[in-house]
Amino acid sequence: MFYYDSSFIILIPALLFSFYAQTKIQTTFNKYFKRRAFCGMSGAQVARKILDNNGLYNVQIELVRGKLSDHYDPAKRVLRLSEEVYYSDSLASIGIAAHEVGHAIQHQKSYAPLILRNSFVPVANIGSNLSWIFIIIGFAIRSLQLINFGILLFSAAVIFQIITLPVEFNASARALNQLEESSILNSQEIDGAKKVLNAAALTYVAATLVAISQLLRLILITRDSRD
Structure with a gap:
């Protein structure tokens, strides 16, 4: 009854949106993974260039297992890129690599929401x-x-989860700005990278909606048990 009572209906919209978000990121990534950037640089090379352009010479880049497992480790100051992102010169790979560098730039500039999230x-x-x-x-x-x-x-x-949203949106904005300012991608390519990052952002929105819905459900179940 705890898992399948009538309050479960609260979760359904969030779960459906989560399914949509996961499908969207997979299809969008696959689409732009097939499109090669004119610059010919791999995700790792783009990440290194943007890091160096921002004086982040001490941030290392490492290869990590898994699909879309890319992340920045602020404790060790390491940027970890999945194989598909690390070696590929696709628009999808470059966009994701630049996004993770965006987190490193946030760390460098003591971006308040990132500090709050890390402390949490x-x-x-x-x-x-x-x-x-x-x-x-x-x-x-x-x-x-x-x-x-x-x-x-x-x-x-x-x-x-809520704090994570502005951190991720800001990292994507920084990524696109860096790709444009460094002339790594042209305007049409920027649009492709943006679509990949927007699709990735949906997964964070979905995770937040599921968490909030689950919390509301728990509160309702508790209230009903009191009654």
Whole structure:
């Protein structure tokens, strides 16, 4: 009943949007992965160029396993690119590589939302990992205190998702600006890279909507259990 009660309907729109977002990023990435950039530079070469242009010579670039597993590690100051992004000179790969460099530039400039998100990571990890344990046990033994504590922990994960949105949008804006200013891509190519980054942004929006919907559902279930 906890997982399949009538309140589950709250999750349906967010889950459908999440499915759409995942499909959109896959189809958009595949489309622009087939289009080679005129500059002939790989994602790793573009990342290195933009990093150096911004004085980020100490940020290393590493190859990481997985599809679309690209990320910037602020603790180790390392940019990790998946194989498809690292070696390819496609518009999709260059766009994603530039996006991750955008995070490195945010770090360099002490971009406030990034600092806030990074400081929230430990709390969000605890919230996402432990919240359901307290919630499930709370419902099992009918302990409202445990349920509320679990919801409080889960709220931290939701806040993290919300904070993530401006960080990702800003990184994409910085990426497109760098690609244009450095003349790495022409105007038509910029449009292709932008479509890839916009599709990627949808996945973050979807994750946030699912988290918020799940939180609202938990609150409703708790309210109904009180009644």
